[in-house]
Amino acid sequence: MTIRVYNTLSKTKEEFQTVTPGKVGIYLCGPTVYAEAHIGHMVGPVIFDTVKRYLVYSGYEVNLVVNITDVDDKLIKKATERGISMEEVANENIADYLHNLAALGVDQIDQMPKATETMDGIIAMVAELIEKGFAYASEGDVYFEVTKDPEYGKLTNRTVEAMQGEGGEAASRKRSPGDFALWKKAKAGEPSWKSPWGDGRPGWHIECSAMSKAILGETFDIHGGGLDLIFPHHENEIAQSECCHAKPMVKYWMHNGLLRSDPAAGKIGGRAEREGAAEAGGKMSRSGGAGGLAKLIERQSGERIRFFLLRTHYRSTILFSEEAIAEAGIGLDSFYRLFERYERLTGESFFDLPAAKTRKEGDFEPKKSELLVAIAKHRDAYLEKMDDDFNTGGAVSELFEMARLINKTIDQQKLEGDKSADLTNIKKAFSVLRELTGILGIFVTAPEKSSSGDSELVGQLMQLLIDVRASARQKKDFEMSDVIRDRLTAMGVTLEDRKEGATWRLG
RNA sequence: GGCGCCGUAGCCAAGUGGCUAAGGCAGUGGAUUGCAAAUCCACCAUCCCCGGUUCGAAUCCGGGCGGCGCCUCCA
Numbered sequence: 202m203t204i205r206v207y208n209t210l211s212k213t214k215e216e217f218q219t220v221t222p223g224k225v226g227i228y229l230c231g232p233t234v235y236a237e238a239h240i241g242h243m244v245g246p247v248i249f250d251t252v253k254r255y256l257v258y259s260g261y262e263v264n265l266v267v268n269i270t271d272v273d274d275k276l277i278k279k280a281t282e283r284g285i286s287m288e289e290v291a292n293e294n295i296a297d298y299l300h301n302l303a304a305l306g307v308d309q310i311d312q313m314p315k316a317t318e319t320m321d322g323i324i325a326m327v328a329e330l331i332e333k334g335f336a337y338a339s340e341g342d343v344y345f346e347v348t349k350d351p352e353y354g355k356l357t358n359r360t361v362e363a364m365q366g367e368g369g370e371a372a373s374r375k376r377s378p379g380d381f382a383l384w385k386k387a388k389a390g391e392p393s394w395k396s397p398w399g400d401g402r403p404g405w406h407i408e409c410s411a412m413s414k415a416i417l418g419e420t421f422d423i424h425g426g427g428l429d430l431i432f433p434h435h436e437n438e439i440a441q442s443e444c445c446h447a448k449p450m451v452k453y454w455m456h457n458g459l460l461r462s463d464p465a466a467g468k469i470g471g472r473a474e475r476e477g478a479a480e481a482g483g484k485m486s487r488s489g490g491a492g493g494l495a496k497l498i499e500r501q502s503g504e505r506i507r508f509f510l511l512r513t514h515y516r517s518t519i520l521f522s523e524e525a526i527a528e529a530g531i532g533l534d535s536f537y538r539l540f541e542r543y544e545r546l547t548g549e550s551f552f553d554l555p556a557a558k559t560r561k562e563g564d565f566e567p568k569k570s571e572l573l574v575a576i577a578k579h580r581d582a583y584l585e586k587m588d589d590d591f592n593t594g595g596a597v598s599e600l601f602e603m604a605r606l607i608n609k610t611i612d613q614q615k616l617e618g619d620k621s622a623d624l625t626n627i628k629k630a631f632s633v634l635r636e637l638t639g640i641l642g643i644f645v646t647a648p649e650k651s652s653s654g655d656s657e658l659v660g661q662l663m664q665l666l667i668d669v670r671a672s673a674r675q676k677k678d679f680e681m682s683d684v685i686r687d688r689l690t691a692m693g694v695t696l697e698d699r700k701e702g703a704t705w706r707l708g
Numbered sequence: 709g710g711c712g713c714c715g716u717a718g719c720c721a722a723g724u725g726g727c728u729a730a731g732g733c734a735g736u737g738g739a740u741u742g743c744a745a746a747u748c749c750a751c752c753a754u755c756c757c758c759g760g761u762u763c764g765a766a767u768c769c770g771g772g773c774g775g776c777g778c779c780u781c782c783a
Contacts, residue, residue, distance in 0.1 A: 212712090232783065242783050274781070358711055359779075369780080381781090405781040427783035432711085434781080458713090459777075512732075513721065518714075518776070525720070528733050535732095538746065582730090586722080595722045598731030605748080612740090612748050679742055686744075697745050704746095 204259060206423075207516065207590045209431060209454040210356055214590055219422050220452060224262045226421035227253065228413040228451075230430055231267040231313065234294035235275035238301050240494050240506070240521060241427075241460045247507050247642075248457050248515045248591075249425050250307040254640050255587050257309075258559055268412050269295060269315045272402050277391055287392045288317075301494055304503030306642045312416055316408035320394050323403045323411040326445055327383045327396075335444040339374040341386030341399045347379040350440045356454065357432045381437055383407045406437040413450075414442065424451040428459055428516075458514075460521040497523065504643055505530040511593040511641050532601070534708070536644065539604050543631050545701070546616060547624060552647040554628075556635035560584065563636050570626040572610045576633050579603050583637055593641060603634050618700045667696070667703045 204217040219225050229249045232242050246267065253265045271291035280287040302310075316323070327343050330336035335349045347353045347361050354360055361379055372378065382404035387393035393400040403411075413421060419442070426435060435454065442450040498506065501523065509529040513519050540551035557563030563580070567573035579599040586595035607630050616622045638644045666685055673681040686696050689705070697704050 230783070233781080239783090245783050270781095354711095357778080360710095425783095428713085428777070429782055432778055457783075459783075461776080516713090517721090520720085525733095528720070532732050535746095542747085586730095592722075595730070598722065601731055608747055609749090674742080677742075683743070690745090695745060698741075699746085 204256075204588045205590055206453045206455065208452075209435075209456050210451075215453065217453070219261065220418075220420055223260070225256050225264070225423065226417035227263065227265045227423040227425065228409070228417055228421060229265070229267045229424075230409060230426035230434065231269050232294075232298055233270040233273050233275065234291045234298065235273060235279050237294060238298045238494055240497065242298065243301060243305055243307075243494070243506065244457050244460060244510055244515075244519075245425060245427055246302055246307045246310070247305055247510050249455075250309040251511060251593060251640070251642055252423075252425075252455075252591055253309040254642055255591060258640050260559055260561065263309075264311050264417065265309055266312045266314065266413065266416050267310045268409060269298075269313055270405075270408055271295070271315045271317050272392065272408075273405065280392075291315075291317075297495070301498065301503075304498045305507045306503060306645060309642075314412045314416060316403060316412070319408060319412045319415060320403075322415045323407050324384075324394070324396050326407060326411050326414070326441070327398075327403075329445050330383065330441065333444065335441075336383055337376065338384075338398045341401060342371065342374055342382055343384035343398055343404075344371075344375055344380040345383050345437065345441060345444075346376055347381075347440065348377055350444050352443065353379075353440050354436065356436045356439055359432070359436070381406065381433065383441070406434055407441060409434070410438050410442045410445070410450075413438075414446075419446040420449050421451060423453045423455055425455045425457070428456045431456055456516070458516050458518045460519050462521055497526075501526050501530060504648075505533055508533050508597075508641075508643055511643075512597055514590075514592055514594045516590075533643070536600075536604060536638075537648070539608060540644070541704070541706075542608070542611065542617070543627075545699075545704075546611070547628065550647060551631060551635065552644070554632050554635045556632050556639060563633070565629075565633075570629075572606060572626050572630055575606050576603055576630045579606075580633055580637065587640065596637075596641070600634065600637060603630070603637075607631065607634070663694075663705050667705065670696075671703065 205214045206217045207214045227249060229245055231246075232238060249265060249267075253263045256263045269291070272287065276287045276290055279290045283290065302308075327336065330345065331338065331343065336343055336345050361377070371382065384396060384398055384401050384407075385404055386398070387400045387402060391402070393402055413424070424435070424438075431454075439450055505526055509526045510519065512529055543549070543551045543554075565573075565577065567577040579602050583596045583599035586592040586599070589595075607627065610627065610630075611617060614622070616624065616627065635644070666689070670682045670685045673679075673685070689696055693707055695706050695708065697706070
């Protein structure tokens, strides 16, 4: 029951041991809020939300921090184009981001610091780096001097010598091309903060070093982000933080794989939009990219997207398509039918079932029930997989196995319609299912039933049709009963006949 | 060119040295049903190719072929 975590720094799975016993600090690189979120931005949050759930379930006290980078060249550009302030641009996109996170069931984030609210810490850190000889001021900018850090490049196995870069526009102000900006001098009209080096704003990487230090301390447990951030962002974070503090910054660097829209189109976010005319044939919209995420969520539901992401191991590349999400959704639906079955059986909602909140609490001795012996076995397998670097993809298979077992038991023991049946074991099995699905952040709350004013009327009309059809069936008037059912099917309503009467559902 | 990842059934995807290679979607056959739907049962892969290590490899090593990422302020 030890958790093992793949560490990008060591390129191996390591046994998880926290800096402070029983406590875990996680810092996830959040978005730079210059545009609406696309689905790629959701991957990290969904994964680390799940990681936190599992660590909490395993008995840890977890502090999950996701930052917002709200000062950056792209934000300034956007603000200028639209003639509004950088803050307004940021606020719009933060609202969009939060809305999308909520839709995907990401509710485990404890703190969301903003770069602009950490300016004192950023300036103090830059000053300390200069003082310690790792950074230098140059014409109002401040650069980190990579050659002063003997360990520079350790995360990505690069050497300073191998850094081919030409240094970009700032080359003339840098001592060597690999040096990166800690502080950038403000141009006229740009948002800026006062500093010992003149008015300016932070470079890209320093805000994460400053925010993580302020909230989680100089050494913390897990730092996460997309694979694309390893270099240069995380490499530079390590350099800054460790040169500043002379101690390891992070115990485990965890990087999630990226989403791809389709083999030809390439990646989803990032630079593609800058490729001008090429624009890869509108792949952003096709991929639910910029502007498309909210609509995608409306069409497919956030939970489907979450499940789709969690079906695959977090370090894998996921080939994204709406079809693939819909397919994952079919699997999810089978659980919902099982939950409806639970409701028919017990008269209670699956979503009201009490379930263990921790692994210890959930441990149980199955005793004589064949069902519970099997359930316990799959629960163990599920937890073993989660222990192994949060293998959610493998864990999901155990959930399907459990669902099958429960359905099978209900079938074989003919529990439906049997009022006198002993449901103790079945309830226990469902409760274990609830315990484990909760770790993935799925099936947490009952799905929203249509709250529109006419839903009651629809329900009554449906009941009328069902009653009429039942009476036709009783008279063996199958022509009539089939017409009713076929017409409903054509409308997207599925009827299911049962001994206790028919039920209906959309889809 | 440098650093790194990946190639498992029609599709998606676990497994990374040893029981019958998870699970999902799709499909086929069966149980159930008036017929369906839902559910259950059964069937459905020897793991890109070649060579090596080993008693034994999808799993390790070498070489191919193929796909992808980073090296450019993209999660």
